[in-house]
Amino acid sequence: MAESSHKPATYQDVLAAPPDKVAEVVAGELYLSPRPRARHGLASGELFGELRSWFGRRGGGPGGWVFLIEPELHLGDAILVPDVAGWLISRYPAGNEDLAFFSAPPDWVCEVLSPSTARLDRLRKLPLYAAQGVRHAWLVAPEARTLEADRNESGRWLQLGVFGDDAKVKAEPFEAMELQIERLWTP
Numbered sequence: 001m002a003e004s005s006h007k008p009a010t011y012q013d014v015l016a017a018p019p020d021k022v023a024e025v026v027a028g029e030l031y032l033s034p035r036p037r038a039r040h041g042l043a044s045g046e047l048f049g050e051l052r053s054w055f056g057r058r059g060g061g062p063g064g065w066v067f068l069i070e071p072e073l074h075l076g077d078a079i080l081v082p083d084v085a086g087w088l089i090s091r092y093p094a095g096n097e098d099l100a101f102f103s104a105p106p107d108w109v110c111e112v113l114s115p116s117t118a119r120l121d122r123l124r125k126l127p128l129y130a131a132q133g134v135r136h137a138w139l140v141a142p143e144a145r146t147l148e149a150d151r152n153e154s155g156r157w158l159q160l161g162v163f164g165d166d167a168k169v170k171a172e173p174f175e176a177m178e179l180q181i182e183r184l185w186t187p
Contacts, residue, residue: 014072014079022070025079026124033117036083043142043184044069044083044112051086054177062176065107066092072101075132080125082109083140105129108136108173115143130155136173140184147171147181 009030017023021032036044048069054061067086072079085106087093093104109129111121121139129137130152137157139148146164149171150157163169166182 011074011079022081023079024081024120024125025077026120026128028077031120031124033120036112037114039142040083040112040114042187043140044110046184047110047112047138047140047179048084050177050179050183051084051174055086055174057089064089071106073105074101074103075105075128078128078132080128082106082125082129083112084110105132105134107134108138109134110138110140113139113141113144126150126157130157138171142185145181145185147179147184 008028009025011025013030014023014025017032020035022035024031024033048067051065052067055063055065056067057063065086066089067084069084070081071085072081073085079101086108087104087106091104091107093102096102111117111125113121118141126137133152135152137150137152139150140146144164146162147169148162149160149169151160151172160172163171163181166180169179169181170177171179
């Protein structure tokens with residue numbers, strides 16, 4: 001389970017976090033989560049590769065997106081690290097490549113749920129993403145072998161679908177591609 005401190009957290013606390021932890025600030029609290037396990041990393045890496053191959057700047061599909069793995073986002077008072085995030089090229093904060101973080105909310109985020117982070121991701125981070133204008137969120141659960149796709153409707157998440165096991169998924173905002181989610185579970 002993610003550790004939480006009770007003092008008001010700052011960016012300095014994030015910078016001082018141990019290297020084996022992912023540090024985030026949510027509602028003034030510092031959360032230290034363990035680095036992802038191999039199953040978690042496989043799911044986020046495969047998803048990143050699939051999306052980038054279709055929607056990335058050099059992809060074979062319609063393009064139009066920039067994707068990053070574990071970008072640090074400074075959204076309002078929160079400091080969040082989604083597993084994967086994507087910006088439409090037209091909204092990507094170009095010129096920030098030398099910065100350690102982004103202040104512009106992405107258009108899409110994906111959180112890969114693990115036993116130690118699922119509550120934080122669902123209950124604390126998702127509402128912040130919605131409030132900050134992130135348009136779409138996917139929740140990938142490798143242990144349950146599910147992908148949930150959500151769309152932001154006036155600051156609230158509307159669930160578009162939950163897909164399991166070996167489903168072929170066409171989900172917003174990437175419905176132009178058929179994603180075989182089985183690839184997220186198997187090496």
